[in-house]
Amino acid sequence: MAKRIYVLEDDKEISEIVxxxxxxxxxxxxxxxxxxxxxxxxxGGVPDLYLLDIMLPDGNGLEVRAALTNDPITAHIPVLIMSAHTNVAEVSNWPGEKHFIAKPFDIYKLTEKIAMLLKG
Incomplete structure (x- = not known):
C-alpha cells in the first residue's frame, strides 16, 4: 500500500508540482x-507524513505542527516544514524534532528527505 502524505500549501503551483x-x-x-x-x-484518516508550509492565509504551519505533535494520535507521524521565510538557525529554536526544507527547494532533495523520514 502506498504511503500517504498530507500537504498543507497555499501556493497552488507549488502544491500541484509537489x-x-x-x-x-x-x-x-x-x-x-x-x-x-x-x-x-x-x-479522512491519518497519513504517514505531513508536509506543511509555515505562512498560510488562515493560520501558521508551526501552530499546526504543534497541534499534531501534541495529539497522541498524530504525535508519532513525521512533520516536514517548508518555508521561504524561515532559515535553519530559526528552526533550531523550535521545540521537539526538527525537519525543515527551505523554499525554493530542489525537488530531488525534497523526495530524498521524505523517503528518509518515512523509513523512520
Missing amino acids: QMVLEMEGYQVSCFADVSRFNAGKA
Missing part, C-alpha cells in the same frame, strides 16, 4: 490550501 512529483514517486497525496481545509481533511 503533488505530481510525490505521486510519481508512488505516494498517495492529499493537498490542502489552508488550515481550515486541512483540519477538515484530517477526518
Whole structure:
C-alpha cells in the first residue's frame, strides 16, 4: 500500500508540482490550501507524513505542527516544514524534532528527505 502524505500549501503551483512529483514517486497525496481545509481533511484518516508550509492565509504551519505533535494520535507521524521565510538557525529554536526544507527547494532533495523520514 502506498504511503500517504498530507500537504498543507497555499501556493497552488507549488502544491500541484509537489503533488505530481510525490505521486510519481508512488505516494498517495492529499493537498490542502489552508488550515481550515486541512483540519477538515484530517477526518479522512491519518497519513504517514505531513508536509506543511509555515505562512498560510488562515493560520501558521508551526501552530499546526504543534497541534499534531501534541495529539497522541498524530504525535508519532513525521512533520516536514517548508518555508521561504524561515532559515535553519530559526528552526533550531523550535521545540521537539526538527525537519525543515527551505523554499525554493530542489525537488530531488525534497523526495530524498521524505523517503528518509518515512523509513523512520
